[in-house]
Amino acid sequence: MIDDKDRLNLLNALKNCICGTKVTDNLDINLTLSGRCSVTSLLYPIADYVDTESARAIASSAELSVNRFYKLSYVARYLIDLLKQNGIKVVLLKGPSTCSYYPIPEYRAFGDVDLLLCDEGDYERADKLLAEHGIVRTVNQDSHHHTSYLYDGVCIELHRKVVRAFARQAVNKRIDALFKLDDGKISYKTIIGCEYPVLTADLELLYMILHMIEHLCNSGFGI
Numbered sequence: 001m002i003d004d005k006d007r008l009n010l011l012n013a014l015k016n017c018i019c020g021t022k023v024t025d026n027l028d029i030n031l032t033l034s035g036r037c038s039v040t041s042l043l044y045p046i047a048d049y050v051d052t053e054s055a056r057a058i059a060s061s062a063e064l065s066v067n068r069f070y071k072l073s074y075v076a077r078y079l080i081d082l083l084k085q086n087g088i089k090v091v092l093l094k095g096p097s098t099c100s101y102y103p104i105p106e107y108r109a110f111g112d113v114d115l116l117l118c119d120e121g122d123y124e125r126a127d128k129l130l131a132e133h134g135i136v137r138t139v140n141q142d143s144h145h146h147t148s149y150l151y152d153g154v155c156i157e158l159h160r161k162v163v164r165a166f167a168r169q170a171v172n173k174r175i176d177a178l179f180k181l182d183d184g185k186i187s188y189k190t191i192i193g194c195e196y197p198v199l200t201a202d203l204e205l206l207y208m209i210l211h212m213i214e215h216l217c218n219s220g221f222g223i
Helices: 006-021 031-036 038-048 052-085 119-133 169-178 202-219
Strands: 092-093 112-117 146-151 152-161 186-193 193-197
Touching: 006 031, 006 193, 031 052, 038 052, 052 092, 052 112, 052 119, 052 152, 052 193, 112 119, 119 146, 119 152, 169 193, 169 202, 193 202
Parallel strands: 092 193, 112 152
Antiparallel strands: 092 112, 146 152, 186 193
8 A cells, every 4th residue: 555655755766866865864765666667777875774675675666777788788789879870860869868866876776768850751661671680570560659579679760750649739730849859959968988979958958848748648647
């Protein structure tokens, strides 16, 4: 049973980890809740202040998160370079892009690699290029704005648009106009020694808000 006290304890623990505030007492953290919110790895800095069983679970989650981070970062870098070498520009959405805002980037949990085509007209060439390099489409495609692929156990989403279409066409046209990417809307982040093309900070924030709204309207919404 998860109650308000569990949520408050978790938020206080995350505040200690993210803001670097000093922990003075032992912490009571509901790891079922932290797991549901995909933030268990972030608790590693305060693992000494929880019981032994919880500390082991947090350490295990952090180790898995770090290993997955490096694997997905490598796949992202490989795909970006592959597409670039063939004249196709993309930017990286979420994942390694937003991990730069975390105290320890490797603890940012993410499950796939999202790439947005700078020119939607490059989609057919990009799709063919990925197939030629053994990056195969997944059997089920549940979206019209991106195509899903699988490579070495990693899910990849190649986006033609940043989010799926909303009900109001005026909104969709405005979003398309804002995310019509040119060099002025692309920046570069160096994360753990690798440089990634990403959206500028204002567009990145807008994209994350739209992505949350998309989840809220269509596919469920977590923390």
